[in-house]
Amino acid sequence: MKPFEYAAPRTEAEAVGLLAADHVETEVLAGGTDLIGLMKQMVVTPGRLVNVKEIPSMQAISETSDGVVIGAAARLEDMAEHRLLTPFSSIGDAIVGIDSQQWQAQSTLGGELLQRPRCWYFRSGAGLLAANGKRVTEGDGRFHAIFANSGPAKFVNASRLAPALIALGASIRIMSPGKEDAEVQTLPLASLYRTPRDESQRENILSKGQLVTHVLIPHPQSLANATYEVRHGSGPEAPLVAASAALQVQAGLVAKARIVIGQVAPQPWESSEAAESLVGRPIDLVTAEQAGQLAVAAASPLKDNAYKVQLAAVAVKRAILKAAGLPTGGF
Amino acid sequence: MAEVFWPPQGSASLLGGEHNRIDGLAKCIGSAKYAYDVVPDNMLVASALSCPHAHATIRAIDLNAARNMAGVVAVEPLKKEGDEIRWEGDLVAVVAGETEAAVAEGLAAIKIEYEVLDHFVDDTDLDAATEANVTRPAGRNTQLQNRDEDADQEFERLFNEAAVTFEGHYGINVITHMCLETHGSTCESQGDKLVSHLSTQNVSGTPGQIAGPIGLTAQDVTVHCDYIGGGFGSKFAADAWGVTCAQLARNTGRPVKYMLTRSQELKNAGNRPSGFLRAKIAADKDGFVTAWDSAHWGTNGTSGAPVSQGVIPYVFNPPNRRRVATGIRTNTSPARAWRAPNHPQGCAITQTAYDDVARHLGLDSYDVFLRNLSTVGERAPIYEDQMKLAAKLMDWKAKWHPHGKGGQDGSVVSGLGMAIHTWGGGPHASRATCKIHPDGGVEIFLGSQDLGTGTRTVIGLVVAETLGLELEQVSVQIGLSEYPSSGPSGGSTTVGGVSESTRRAATAALNLLLTKVAPRLEADANQLEAVGGKIQIQGNQNRNISWKEACGQIGISPIEAQGEYAPRVTYPRNYDGKRLTDNGVAGVQMAEVAVDTETGVVKMKKFVAVQDIGLIINRKTARSQIYGAAIMGIAYALFEERIMDKATGAFVNAELADYKLPRLGDTGEIVVELYEPESEYNRGVIGLGEPPVISPGAAISNAVCNALGKRVSVLPITPQRVLEAISGGA
Incomplete structure (x- = not known):
């Protein structure tokens, strides 16, 4: 770890000001469960850390006319137990899936959404794209992407909550440094992520000084939702594949659906094919199975990870069944 | 006099029972100190640089920039120009400094030029390995019931005549030891003496490994390990890192802690x-x-x-x-x-x-x-x-x-x-010294170690059983190389070794005590036994004195007795059909x-x-x-x-x-x-x-x-x- 400056502001605007300083590399520190390890490995070497966990306005979980607003510094443990989030079992499923009391107690929502990829080449200092993807394609890519992997990025997005939140239609509030005062914008959560084309880009669109302050989940309307993770054992490690489904059901038929798969692409991977196949139909083993197959029709596995295609199809099927309260047939 | 062989099944008071570890509380509340937990005043931390290549030779190595970094106190090369690196993660140089951050910057400042060579790491595919010319024959052997037949023909016949014949492929990958406490030590140098708080399975065997390379003799090096966070067979040696840590402590005159990082642990230490x-x-x-x-x-x-x-x-x-x-x-x-x-x-x-x-x-x-x-x-x-x-x-x-x-x-x-x-699972060599103090206190000393398996408790139980005491009355002293030497803990040899030497030492100490107590009980020492916190006439509970009173007969100096188990030395192992270990x-x-x-x-x-x-x-x-x-x-x-x-x-x-x-x-x-x-x-x-x-x-x-x-x-x-x-x- 290299020496660094440490700042602990109490307001969002102050945090953005500290992050935007142009003479020093800055990083946002929240729970630290990911960043500290990266700093110890010297994969990330910021000159300044800005701790946003002590900013009161970013800690709360509250309700507005538009939906539920969660501060980016809210802890996963607080979310898991919060009454406003009980309609969103897909979020609860993902938090339970993280399966470590320490991580649940220490991790924040913002940090969870913005944790860096677990790609072992990136983590060993080979860069986010690992020599333009060559390290992955020539090396061992058993846990890497099966979608959107034709460019240099082969890693998978690490967030466990993003698939659930994107399926639920969540948006994020971003504060940016302005000419005089900080500026605020709201974007769909899905647009936070990107697939980088070169080493100058990260896996998200945030530019220097930008801070995700809140996440907004619209009020549910007869919404069935669930997350299903295929896990190689318990513990906090990433699932092999995960899928989240959010289904609006009217009179026994799906009126609207969103299906998002995690751990399969450099971004959370939304399958509109799977979602559309459900519209106007009931949820049963046949429709769920079809949706799963459609979700992976365009998969392009690497030499080592074809098994993930099967896992993605099963995860989608089981997330849909679980959302509808039906047995998944497996563990 | 007390008999050294174990009591018949069903007649022991402590052996075979359900006993909590005597160090359980210390481990639960964190007062148990592992090598990693030892932090002497004024301590330096040290860490190594790993080679990023699986196979390379070192063309040039420049440590000067690292030596000049603020907070860096010492830099030791582990490899020199021309040396061959044969696996990724091998350790190349060590930096000791005031803080982890200073050490990290020191490591980053080391300049090494490698000539990268071809490597081979695939152990799964025998054909590929043969083609790459990295195989070596490791023996072949044939056993036939019909000894005189030609092997090929005989196997062919056997396969043809069998009810079922099949070919199978089986395998198991390499795993690592993954000791929760990584390998390493904290060393303190005092004049010509050195104490190494080494995470080791081999307290008695490691002082000599450290002493020679740093110009001392084994008598000047003490290895101390009360607790170890996992070894599983990987911590028998002091290793290059244990020696380097000692050397750094000698060179700087300050305590040094040098533990491997997690990735270095996995890549190098077993x-x-x-x-x-x-x-x-x-x-x-x-x-x-x-x-x-x-x-x-x-x-x-x-x-x-x-x-x-x-x-x-x-x-x-x-x-x-x-x-x-x-x-x-x-x-x-x-x-x-x-x-x-x-x-x-x-x-x-x-x-x-x-x-x-x-x-x-x-x-x-x-x-x-x-x-x-x-x-x-x-x-x-x-x-x-x-x-x-x-x-x-x-x-x-x-x-x-x-x-x-x-x-x-x-x-x-x-x-x-x-x-x-x-x-x-037979016993390793082991020596023990048992002391009985005039005030009734009992101590047992062995240069053994408890890998977390309960060795400390087992030793205490054997002493307590032998002396007719409760487990809590025995003080078990292990984990220090100054104690009577005991073998490395590996191959399931420890429990046999320490229980045999301990039983013999405690029995010998008891027999000295019985000799001293005999006149008080107006009996022959041969008639006495230690049971239930008392010394009594065998089978006669009415003629006894308490343990404390009995120890009052010892005089000024404590009783001290040795016990030993040495492989290849003959003991009456089959005395009356009984033995201590097998x-x-x-x-x-x-x-x-x-x-x-x-x-x-x-x-x-x-x-x-x-x-x-x-x-x-x-x-x-x-x-x-x-x-x-x-x-x-x-x-x-x-x-x-x-x-x-x-x-x-x-x-x-x-x-x-x-x-x-x-x-x-x-x-x-x-x-x-x-x-x-x-x-x-x-x-x-x-x-x-x-x-x-x-x-x-x-x-x-x-x-x-x-x-x-x-x-x-x-x-x-x-x-x-x-x-x-x-x-x-x-």
Whole structure:
């Protein structure tokens, strides 16, 4: 770890000001469960850390006319137990899936959404794209992407909550440094992520000084939702594949659906094919199975990870069944 | 006078009971100090730079910039120009400094120019290794019932005449020791004396290893290790890092802590060799294996040795057997002894083949194992007995179904598997000194160590039993090289060694005490015994004095007596049919698993371990030892593997976050049965560390195979491998 400056502001605007300083590399520190390890490995070497966990306005979980607003510094443990989030079992499923009391107690929502990829080449200092993807394609890519992997990025997005939140239609509030005062914008959560084309880009669109302050989940309307993770054992490690489904059901038929798969692409991977196949139909083993197959029709596995295609199809099927309260047939 | 041999079964007051560890509280509240926890005043921290290449020579090395960094106090090269690096992560230079941050910057400032060379790290593919010219023959041997026949013709005949003949492929990847406390030490230098707080399995044996290279003699070096955070066979030596830490402390005159980082630990400080095997097997209609013809290979790192031929096939010894062993040299760090060297791999790659005999014939695996017990030697009746016990605990007969024919619940299938094992576990050399103080205090000293298995408690129990005291009245002093020397803790040798030397020392001390007490009781010392906190006339509870009163007769100086066990020195080991320690155990394990056929995820449902260990000193820690072994076995059966990147030669999952281990939620129900009939009890104490970790791989693989009706060839059985086996033909 290299020496660094440490700042602990109490307001969002102050945090953005500290992050935007142009003479020093800055990083946002929240729970630290990911960043500290990266700093110890010297994969990330910021000159300044800005701790946003002590900013009161970013800690709360509250309700507005538009939906539920969660501060980016809210802890996963607080979310898991919060009454406003009980309609969103897909979020609860993902938090339970993280399966470590320490991580649940220490991790924040913002940090969870913005944790860096677990790609072992990136983590060993080979860069986010690992020599333009060559390290992955020539090396061992058993846990890497099966979608959107034709460019240099082969890693998978690490967030466990993003698939659930994107399926639920969540948006994020971003504060940016302005000419005089900080500026605020709201974007769909899905647009936070990107697939980088070169080493100058990260896996998200945030530019220097930008801070995700809140996440907004619209009020549910007869919404069935669930997350299903295929896990190689318990513990906090990433699932092999995960899928989240959010289904609006009217009179026994799906009126609207969103299906998002995690751990399969450099971004959370939304399958509109799977979602559309459900519209106007009931949820049963046949429709769920079809949706799963459609979700992976365009998969392009690497030499080592074809098994993930099967896992993605099963995860989608089981997330849909679980959302509808039906047995998944497996563990 | 007190008798040195163990009391008859059922008559001991403490031995064989359920006892908490005497250091349990210290470990729970954190007052137990591990090498990592020792932080002397004014201490420097040290850390090493690792080579990023799997194979290279050092063209140039420049440490000057590092030496000039603020906060850096010393820089020691571990390699020099022209040296060859033979695995990724090998350590090149060490920096000691005031803070971790200063050391990190110092390491980053070291300039090394490498000439990168070709590497080879794939131990799975024998053909590829042969083509790359990195193999070496590691023995071949043939055993035929008809000794005079030509081997090729005889095997051909046996295969033609068999009820079933098949070819199988089996394997088990390299795993690492993954000690929770990484290797290393904290060293303090005082003049010409040096104290090394070394994380070690070998307190008595390491001072000399440190002293020579730093210009001292062993008498000037003290090794101290009260607690160790895992060793499993990888912490017998002081190692280059232990010596370098001592050297840095000498050079700087300040205490130094130098522990390996997690990735350095995994890449340098211990791994278990892989094993892969192709076998052609013939069996009769009852599943008796008539012929075994195998080739096996694997790697132990740069020297290229596979697992020993002696474990192929494991425990069973078929009448006709041919085995060819090939080692593969890889650019990976040298293997170290891992809990029961050779046996877990031998079991995993051959008792799976025995289970496949049952699969191919549609027989019950239990019956096939039973049928082949006639080839295991003198311990066959014990295996048979243990199999019956295990089957009862597993409810095997009720749960059994032929391979792949168990029916499905949704996408989930279930299965049973078993395996058997053997190990030595005889005692290592050990000396002990027992002191009885005039005020009644009792101390026992051994230069031994407690790996977390409960050795400290076992020693205390033996002393307390011998002196007729409670465990709490005995002070156990171990973990210091200044104490009477005791062997390294490996190979299940510790409990036998320390219990024999301790029993002899405590008995000798007691006999000195009895001599002093005899006049008070107006009796001959030969008539006295120590029972229940008293010295009494044998069998006469009315004529006694309390322990404290008895010790009042000692005089000014405490009683001090030595006890020793030395292999190859003759003791009356069979006196009156009794002995203190012995060697050689059996053991049977059974696993029940559920497999999700859509995801390939395997879940442990139940695991049964039946184990003989001779005389049990502490039933509670004996059972714990087996729980731990079962969990470690579940780890290598279903989760852990060293993943080598063939393209770069890097060990890519060398972090706890990427190196998959089971959690308690993954272990299912574990049932332990200690097998201790009088015949086993009377053999005396036998080690338990290794045997129960041997069978889990094969037992679990066999259970998965029974569930699926297909063999997942290579351990660990990951979801990926299960799905590949289901979609493949095998």
